[in-house]
Amino acid sequence: MIAEITPALPGDAPALARILGDWVRETGWMRVLHSRDEDLAHLRRRIALGGVRIVHLKGRPAGFIDRAGAEILSLYITPHARRQGLGSALLAEAKEAAPRLTLWTFQANTPARTFWAAQGFVEAESTSGQNDVDRNDEGLPDIRLTWNGTA
Numbered sequence: 001m002i003a004e005i006t007p008a009l010p011g012d013a014p015a016l017a018r019i020l021g022d023w024v025r026e027t028g029w030m031r032v033l034h035s036r037d038e039d040l041a042h043l044r045r046r047i048a049l050g051g052v053r054i055v056h057l058k059g060r061p062a063g064f065i066d067r068a069g070a071e072i073l074s075l076y077i078t079p080h081a082r083r084q085g086l087g088s089a090l091l092a093e094a095k096e097a098a099p100r101l102t103l104w105t106f107q108a109n110t111p112a113r114t115f116w117a118a119q120g121f122v123e124a125e126s127t128s129g130q131n132d133v134d135r136n137d138e139g140l141p142d143i144r145l146t147w148n149g150t151a
Helices: 010-026 036-049 086-097 110-118
Strands: 003-007 052-057 060-068 071-077 101-106 122-127 142-147
Touching: 003 086, 010 036, 010 052, 010 060, 010 071, 036 052, 052 086, 060 086, 071 086, 101 110
Parallel strands: 071 101
Antiparallel strands: 003 052, 052 060, 060 071, 101 142, 122 142
């Protein structure tokens, strides 16, 4: 595996928006609330804030992590690049940068929950997803996970 992790640049936004949008549209239980253009605008905003790191596999974008301080806002890997250690590599950088991390994931996202548990994250809270439209506009049940630097 030849992977390189770099800060995301404005020109990376279309590829990252495609990774995000494809995941949403390919996940049967996920509600598609945003257009492809809205996905792109979102990624442009997040990249401008400086918390997005992109992993390239063989010179092509294969995934990204978006962090705001100690909070992981998202981590997505393209289907063809999954189970190759790319998500773990992105997360290792985040763990080096913060002694404690937190994130939210959907209860229905079994593959993500398995990944986070293997990375040492533990459940801190679960919700119905109905009460925080600023964080969870899909309204799906979710779980807050934390990592305290011990794994």
